[in-house]
Amino acid sequence: MSPERRPPHPDRAKGMAKMQEVYNFSVDPDAVPGDFVAYTVDHLFGDVWSRPGLSVFERRLLTIGVLAALGKTDLLDVQFQSALDNAELDEDQVREVVVHLTHYVGWPLATGVSEAAERVIARRRAKPAGGGA
Numbered sequence: 001m002s003p004e005r006r007p008p009h010p011d012r013a014k015g016m017a018k019m020q021e022v023y024n025f026s027v028d029p030d031a032v033p034g035d036f037v038a039y040t041v042d043h044l045f046g047d048v049w050s051r052p053g054l055s056v057f058e059r060r061l062l063t064i065g066v067l068a069a070l071g072k073t074d075l076l077d078v079q080f081q082s083a084l085d086n087a088e089l090d091e092d093q094v095r096e097v098v099v100h101l102t103h104y105v106g107w108p109l110a111t112g113v114s115e116a117a118e119r120v121i122a123r124r125r126a127k128p129a130g131g132g133a
Contacts, residue, residue, distance in 0.1 A: 015046030022049055022056055023082050057088045061097075068101045068113045076116040084124060091121050 012029070019041055020026040029038035049059060060083055067075045083089040089097070094117045102110035 011046045012042060014050060015041040015043075018045040018049050022060070023078060024085055056086075057083075060088060064097060065101060065104075068109060069105045071109045071112055073112040073116040076113060077120055080117055080120040081124070084120065091124075094121065 016026040016028070022045065027037055027041065029035075029041050049056065054062075060079055064076065064079050064083075067073075067079060080089075080094055084091070084094065098110065098114045098117050101113055105113070
């Protein structure tokens with residue numbers, strides 16, 4: 001990993017703090033080979049997710065819509081889990097997101113969106129009360 005390949009003005013602490021706020025976990029780019037995670041933490045979370053104008057919740061809804069349209073159900077798991085854990089959405093609202101998106105992304109893609117939502121809800125319900133993240 002060469003320092004000259006890192007983002008030009010990374011604020012690593014800001015990016016890691018925002019990633020923690022958004023997902024309830026963070027990744028230290030120095031512990032991962034290559035520059036991809038550095039750009040993710042420093043730019044995506046340190047800059048893009050930290051911009052004024054949209055809340056984390058609003059950004060999450062946009063992200064969920066894009067991931068649904070792309071059929072990225074594995075990443076939807078992370079978004080739905082974080083939305084529930086951060087009390088941005090409740091289970092009924094997650095299911096309503098699925099119904100709403102179905103009419104825009106189509107039934108074949110929405111099947112995967114629904115499966116991701118139900119997988120997260122089932123996993124969440126299977127945890128003992130107060131069992132943490």
